[in-house]
Amino acid sequence: MNNRITEAELGECYKALDRIRALTEGLGLRYYIETYGCQMNEHDSELLAGMLIQAGYAKAETKADADLILFNTCCVREHAEKRTFGNVGFIKELKQQNPRLLLGVCGCMMQQKEVAKRLYARFPFVDLVFGTHELKNFPSMLEELLMERDRIFRVSESDGEVIEGLPIERTPGFSTFVNIMYGCNNFCTYCIVPYVRGRERSRKPEDIISEVRSVVQSGYCEVTLLGQNVNSYNYGGVTFPQLLRLVHDAVPELPRIRFMTSHPKDLSDELIAAMAELGRVCKHIHLPVQSGSDRILKAMNRRYTSSDYLKLVEKLRSSVRNVEITTDIIVGFPGETEEDFEATCELVRRVGYSNAYTFAYSPREGTIAAAMEDQIPEAVKKERLNKLNAILLETIPRNNEKYIGFTGDILVEGVDHRGEPLLFGKLSNFKMVYVQGDEGLIGKTVRVKVDGFRFNSLFGHIVKEEEE
Numbered sequence: 001m002n003n004r005i006t007e008a009e010l011g012e013c014y015k016a017l018d019r020i021r022a023l024t025e026g027l028g029l030r031y032y033i034e035t036y037g038c039q040m041n042e043h044d045s046e047l048l049a050g051m052l053i054q055a056g057y058a059k060a061e062t063k064a065d066a067d068l069i070l071f072n073t074c075c076v077r078e079h080a081e082k083r084t085f086g087n088v089g090f091i092k093e094l095k096q097q098n099p100r101l102l103l104g105v106c107g108c109m110m111q112q113k114e115v116a117k118r119l120y121a122r123f124p125f126v127d128l129v130f131g132t133h134e135l136k137n138f139p140s141m142l143e144e145l146l147m148e149r150d151r152i153f154r155v156s157e158s159d160g161e162v163i164e165g166l167p168i169e170r171t172p173g174f175s176t177f178v179n180i181m182y183g184c185n186n187f188c189t190y191c192i193v194p195y196v197r198g199r200e201r202s203r204k205p206e207d208i209i210s211e212v213r214s215v216v217q218s219g220y221c222e223v224t225l226l227g228q229n230v231n232s233y234n235y236g237g238v239t240f241p242q243l244l245r246l247v248h249d250a251v252p253e254l255p256r257i258r259f260m261t262s263h264p265k266d267l268s269d270e271l272i273a274a275m276a277e278l279g280r281v282c283k284h285i286h287l288p289v290q291s292g293s294d295r296i297l298k299a300m301n302r303r304y305t306s307s308d309y310l311k312l313v314e315k316l317r318s319s320v321r322n323v324e325i326t327t328d329i330i331v332g333f334p335g336e337t338e339e340d341f342e343a344t345c346e347l348v349r350r351v352g353y354s355n356a357y358t359f360a361y362s363p364r365e366g367t368i369a370a371a372m373e374d375q376i377p378e379a380v381k382k383e384r385l386n387k388l389n390a391i392l393l394e395t396i397p398r399n400n401e402k403y404i405g406f407t408g409d410i411l412v413e414g415v416d417h418r419g420e421p422l423l424f425g426k427l428s429n430f431k432m433v434y435v436q437g438d439e440g441l442i443g444k445t446v447r448v449k450v451d452g453f454r455f456n457s458l459f460g461h462i463v464k465e466e467e468e
Contacts, residue, residue: 003161003201005136010165013051016139017167021056023146031057032066034087037074039177039226039260040197041107044135045072048106050167051139059169063094068102068142073109075192075364084109088123095125102145104128111196112366113155120153131155132196136163159183160198164207170215174411174443175222175256178211179203180243184228186263188290189301189368190330190361193228200228202235205243209250221443222256222411230259231266241270248278255445256411256428260286265303267312276320283320284354284430287312288328292347293340296333300369306347313351322408324354324429331388332361332381334372341384345391352399354431355456356392360385393455400453403431407449407463412441422459432457 031052035045048070049059060066069091073084088105095101103126110116111131120129127145130138134154141152160183170176183198184191212223225247227233233240240259248257257280262271264287275281287309291297294305316323329348331341348356360381363370410425410433422434423441434457435448450460 003159005161005163005165009136010163013136013139013166014054016143017051017055020139020143020146021054023143024056027067029057029067030060030065031068031070032060032063033070033072034063035072035107036080036084037072037076037108039224040179040182040228041072041074042171043177043179043226044107044132045070046168046170047135047163047166048072048138049169053169054167055139055142063091064097067098067100068104069094070104070106073105073107075109075112075115075196079362080109081115085119085122088119088126092123092125102127102142104130106130106132106134108132108192108196110155112192114365116153116155120151124151126151128152129155133158133160133198136166158198160201162201162203164203170218170220174220174413175224176215176220177224177226178208178215179227180208180225180230180240181227181233185232186229186303187301187368189299189372190333190364192364192367195366197228200232202233204235205238205246208243209247212247212251212254216251216254219443221254221445222258223254224258224260226260229261229263229266231262231268231271239268239270241268241274244271244274244281245278248280254280256280256282258282258284258430262287264289264309264312269315272315272319275316275323282428282430283323284326284428285316285323286326286328289347289351290328290330291333291336291340292344293336294343296336296340296344299335299372300330300333306343310347310350322427322429324431325351326355326430327351327353327357329356329358329388330361331358331384332376334361334369334376335374336361336376336384341388345388348388348391349395352395353392354399354429355396358385358388358392396456397453400431400456400458403450403453403458405450406458407447409445410435410448411445412437412443414442415439424457434459435462437462 033045035041091103116129133156181202183200184194185200187194230240292306408427412423412425416422416424423437424434426432433448447463448460449463450458452459
């Protein structure tokens with residue numbers, strides 16, 4: 001079974017937080033966390049914020065107001081290291097102005113030990129560097145810094161563990177994430193995640209349900225069940241489709257349940273059936289295809305073919321009413337020919353995605369693809385990315401035409417003040433809709449009718465009783 005933090009270890013976390021609170025009482029200390037990257041990093045930042053509030057810190061609105069600054073880093077995107085190093089460098093002046101200011105750098109980039117060492121050596125004013133597997137030790141490290149002011153470098157090799165019970169400070173709003181699992185076992189050749197997040201480990205279903213209940217009681221009305229690959233969730237024989245049914249039935253007061261991300265190789269008929277049958281499970285799936293070329297998919301170690309993927313799309317659309325599919329696509333993977341790229345373009349045309357996140361391949365140190373021959377020139381990658389995006393500029397609006405006259409419910413998320421103020425919110429299938437309405441509707445579900453569309457969003461009006 002998964003490696004889990006022990007009750008004794010959790011107890012030590014809270015004791016350290018209590019000691020920090022006593023040590024800093026009356027000082028009015030404040031923290032600022034800057035987060036880069038995915039929802040997993042956002043979740044870690046919420047845990048760090050929760051621990052700091054438990055320790056007596058308050059949130060600072062700006063870096064200049066803070067006594068502790070944490071950069072929670074990402075290593076997935078291009079130029080991530082350059083960006084992080086640049087932002088850290090700007091803090092030197094703040095440290096000179098505020099002698100008690102502590103600076104820490106954590107997250108996925110710092111789990112790459114050589115990168116972490118370079119940062120630690122280059123910036124002697126950085127007080128704390130720690131990797132993704134040191135979250136439970138953050139209170140003891142902070143206590144040590146406050147007591148002794150000696151620099152700390154903590155990056156450990158680990159397959160990771162499941163940590164339950166840490167305090168958490170969630171981002172305010174009406175939608176939030178609940179992690180159901182951590183890590184990844186897939187080892188796609190371009191991806192650094194398994195090396196910095198560890199192997200897959202799933203949380204207990206009862207712990208997940210308890211957390212979902214808790215966030216609903218706190219006022220959230222939409223929960224996204226989160227994992228690097230939720231389709232491979234498995235705890236004691238409970239699979240992801242079974243977990244989805246358990247959450248749906250155990251928390252009937254939760255209006256909307258989302259999930260992400262789904263690896264195509266593990267998308268089962270059982271999950272498609274659950275999406276179709278469970279009314280409060282949203283009709284949207286993020287299904288990264290990455291390439292439409294079977295040769296490139298094999299080189300990426302994705303373990304499905306373009307034909308396999310298209311069959312899944314057909315199953316989803318024939319089974320789940322009004323389902324929408326979004327995706328991730330990489331162009332310029334090592335060895336990608338014009339023929340390979342055209343296969344991707346053709347797949348995009350055939351699927352008709354609701355939205356797509358497109359990237360030019362960039363090597364990640366430590367991955368298999370970074371050492372491959374036939375790396376594609378930057379100019380070629382840029383040209384292909386522009387061409388792919390131009391195709392999406394055609395296919396995404398075409399996919400929106402069918403919504404004219406459509407009636408459905410949106411969860412109102414906020415107000416867009418660009419031009420005429422408009423409320424905005426998403427349908428169950430993740431399509432964004434803009435309507436006129438009172439700001440008092442924010443956080444509520446309202447029925448709307450679609451009158452038209454823009455590039456990747458819809459606009460309409462709130463349905464009156466006589467229209468029903």
